[in-house]
Amino acid sequence: MHQRLTLPQLEAFLTLEATANFSAAAAALGVSQPAFSRTIHQIEVRLGVRLFDRDSRHVRLTPAGQQLRPIAERLLKDYDRLFREFESHVEGREGRVRVATLPSIAATLLPGAIRRFCETHPGVKVDIWEDVGPPVHRMVAEGEADIGIAPRPAASMALDFKPIYQDRLVLVCRADDELARAAHGWSVFGERPFIAMSTDTDLRGMIDRALAAANVVVEPLFNCKYPTTAGALVIESQGISILTRLGVEQIRSPDLAWRELDGPDAFRLIGLVTSPGRSLMSPAHDFMREVEKEARALGRAA
Incomplete structure (x- = not known):
């Protein structure tokens, strides 16, 4: 049976390798030395191999430890990177907003909305698909688009519709x-x-x-x-x-x-079409607000 190390165990391993001292490694991680020593022992038992040679003055990696080091470094680096990307997506700094709409809306309401949105969300990409009403509704219903901008969908599609423009x-x-x-x-x-x-x-x-x-x-x-x-x-x-x-x-x-x-x-009533069963990230909500702002401006200019 393959044994896997946890992220805290990988961090303990790399900290001891970097400090070459049990007391210093324990202090760096904010734990007691006996507790840290038990963690290293548990790692070696789990893997079934000795990772460190130690004597009264030195702590050195064994050949198995040298083999594990780049693996542990890469895993921790990827973990940090992926969660930074996730946090950026949740906070609206990165990601993608997928929009399906009519050609007339794409040429009128979207350009100004996209310009303002990209100024405040430079890391977020906006994908646009142009089609007539029913295909726009279908893309939202099937999850191919986050937002539709189109006339009201049929009641049978069970989509949410927020009017923004007559x-x-x-x-x-x-x-x-x-x-x-x-x-x-x-x-x-x-x-x-x-x-x-x-x-x-x-x-x-x-x-x-x-x-x-x-x-x-x-x-x-x-x-x-x-x-x-x-x-x-x-x-x-x-x-x-x-x-x-x-x-x-x-x-x-x-x-x-x-x-x-x-x-x-x-x-014809134009509105924002979304799926009630699918949550939207904050960039999508921000984008819809920009589209509403553009619709109000065009309505005032009429």
Whole structure:
């Protein structure tokens, strides 16, 4: 049966090797000499080999002791290093925050939040995955991401959701279009060519429900998969569109303008998605606070 030494036993062994004196080694460890001598005896009995040759004046390592010394040094060094890393992780000085989110959020809410977070947590890495809502929710549920930033997940997923931003549907037109001068009602989309989002997007479903609530019938054009495509078509004077505020911010074109819509109040609620059964370390909580701060700033600028 293999015998293993404890960390205090390894420390006692190395202290005696360094001091070459039982009294000095005992004093260094804050124990009595008889107690220290018993510890060294127990080590040798456990290993079944003599580690020190001693006489009235000298304490020297035996060949077995010389073989054990680098092992003991490495074990103690690794122990200290690993626990320093663990303490740094717990205290938020090191580690990793894994974030899954929508592309429009990654391009708008995250850059400023990440900049501030990295200034205060230089040893913490931030990983970002971009996808549509359901895959973001799934990554959080399966533990692949610590935090999701997305619309509210389905109740069946049993995830926690903290709202941080109302991502409103807005009119999108060219910056030099007369529509850019004021807010408009939903009826305007029945009067102009309408660039629509694809029917397989969550955004299209939200737009269709809002148009139906406003009793507006439109003939969609193009059916774009991504907001950037719809924005590009608007810039090329192919029509007007409906996007969310974050979708417009993602495009960031001086040729594009957005305006609030009068009538049915339509928005998707964006929030922080976490798993109730999984504890988060302090850096993740700090990162979420920065995202909330960014969301509040964008809301005030609306």
